[in-house]
Amino acid sequence: MSPAGAPDRLGDGTRVVHAGDEPVVPGTPLRPSPVFAAPYHLGDLPPGAGGADSYARPDNPTLRVFERAVGELDGGDCLSFASGMAAISAAVLAVAGAGDRVVLPSDGYYATRVLAREELERLGMVVDLVPTLQIGDVAARGDLAGARLVLLETPSNPQLEVCDIAAVARATRAAGAVLVVDNTTATPIGQRPLALGADVTLGADTKALTGHSDVLLGHVSTAPTDAGRAVHARIAAWRKTTGNTPGPFEAWLAHRSMGTLDLRLARQATNAAALVEVLTGHPAVSAVRWPWSPADPSYPLASQQMLRPNGVVSAELADAGAVLRLVRTSRLFTAATSFGGIHTTVDRRAQWGGDAVPEGFVRFSCGIEDTADLVADLVPALDALG
Numbered sequence: 001m002s003p004a005g006a007p008d009r010l011g012d013g014t015r016v017v018h019a020g021d022e023p024v025v026p027g028t029p030l031r032p033s034p035v036f037a038a039p040y041h042l043g044d045l046p047p048g049a050g051g052a053d054s055y056a057r058p059d060n061p062t063l064r065v066f067e068r069a070v071g072e073l074d075g076g077d078c079l080s081f082a083s084g085m086a087a088i089s090a091a092v093l094a095v096a097g098a099g100d101r102v103v104l105p106s107d108g109y110y111a112t113r114v115l116a117r118e119e120l121e122r123l124g125m126v127v128d129l130v131p132t133l134q135i136g137d138v139a140a141r142g143d144l145a146g147a148r149l150v151l152l153e154t155p156s157n158p159q160l161e162v163c164d165i166a167a168v169a170r171a172t173r174a175a176g177a178v179l180v181v182d183n184t185t186a187t188p189i190g191q192r193p194l195a196l197g198a199d200v201t202l203g204a205d206t207k208a209l210t211g212h213s214d215v216l217l218g219h220v221s222t223a224p225t226d227a228g229r230a231v232h233a234r235i236a237a238w239r240k241t242t243g244n245t246p247g248p249f250e251a252w253l254a255h256r257s258m259g260t261l262d263l264r265l266a267r268q269a270t271n272a273a274a275l276v277e278v279l280t281g282h283p284a285v286s287a288v289r290w291p292w293s294p295a296d297p298s299y300p301l302a303s304q305q306m307l308r309p310n311g312v313v314s315a316e317l318a319d320a321g322a323v324l325r326l327v328r329t330s331r332l333f334t335a336a337t338s339f340g341g342i343h344t345t346v347d348r349r350a351q352w353g354g355d356a357v358p359e360g361f362v363r364f365s366c367g368i369e370d371t372a373d374l375v376a377d378l379v380p381a382l383d384a385l386g
Contacts, residue, residue, distance in 0.1 A: 012189045012308075013262040020069025020255060034062045034252035058240045062248035066255045067219070070209075073188035074201055074221035077232050079239060082246045084184060084204020085111055087218030089119075091180045091200055092149060094238035095231060098124030100148035105132045107161065108153035108182065109204075110354025132161040139171030147175055152198075153182035155298070157339075158349050158363040160185075160289045160314050162298035165305060169197025178231060184208075185339075189261060191306045194223045199231055208310065208340025210257040211264050217246050217254050264342065264368055268311025271344070271366035274375050279315050284385040286360075287316040311366035312339050320359045322385050323348045330381040332374055339365030344374060 053059035071078035106129035181193035193201040205217040222232035291302035292309035344367035
């Protein structure tokens with residue numbers, strides 16, 4: 001809880017700095033050090049007596065502090081996981097089972113589709129892969145009958161399509177399904193899926209939430225409702241049984257890094273706006289997507305549903321060779337996958353084989369470098385493409 005006791009009344013910069021804070025005790029550190037214990041002293045009491053920790057797989061104070069911080073930002077109850085994919089797997093596998101219908105985005109993070117193909121179908125689930133923009137249409141037509149779980153990723157990765165969370169939430173609730181929203185790109189201060197009616201929101205905290213490209217981590221937060229609490233209990237039990245917890249040092253690093261999230265997102269968004277201006281209309285670029293550009297088809301919904309812009313931009317160059325020449329010519333645009341870090345990166349998505357995108361499709365992730373330097377680096381690199 002924030003110092004004022006009402007986090008939504010504070011600005012994002014204040015919230016990310018104070019999220020998860022314990023009551024002030026003179027002489028203690030501003031941020032507790034990580035607790036690395038695996039077993040804990042049991043003494044002469046039964047395990048867990050009085051809320052005492054007993055074993056690190058289900059019990060770790062460092063994880064709880066991090067989860068409290070993220071839960072405050074998400075507006076729900078948080079559980080941390082070893083990676084973003086671990087969080088997605090937990091949200092799906094803890095809720096759905098053999099014979100259940102699961103609706104997943106066909107154009108979201110490709111590893112989710114790999115999970116569906118290699119694991120969910122093997123376990124007997126019925127998987128419907130639907131494009132992000134059409135999931136809203138499916139919901140509006142009432143075609144979610146029999147669905148147990150619907151997963152949205154909005155904005156989608158890598159094509160940055162935006163889906164109406166509130167509308168899909170109403171439809172999933174009417175169908176008796178659980179709505180899970182992958183909020184990785186937007187982050188908890190860029191979008192509040194639980195406030196829009198989702199039962200679960202999750203994120204790959206490896207990316208913008210931690211933002212320094214040095215942590216693998218994920219989380220799941222559930223709504224503070226009866227339905228949300230039931231899902232939370234199921235996911236918590238699943239995590240305990242499967243042992244899919246992160247290490248305390250990773251959680252501590254993540255909590256430390258979260259304090260600059262507001263500042264990082266602000267600079268990344270400024271850089272993204274500048275890049276979009278350069279990319280749009282340049283003869284070497286055939287398409288540009290950024291939901292916060294007024295010219296983008298997702299802009300009307302994004303500006304209504306999302307709370308702030310981010311630094312992820314997609315664009316299309318002529319071919320794979322053009323992307324390679326851009327990377328070789330530029331000095332500040334590093335070829336790397338993932339996104340949301342302090343370094344500006346460019347990722348040719350077709351090289352991974354999981355996305356239905358052209359060979360020259362790239363995802364730019366704007367870092368926090370000086371805007372003028374990025375522009376001065378990008379313009380000649382694009383001009384050199386001819």
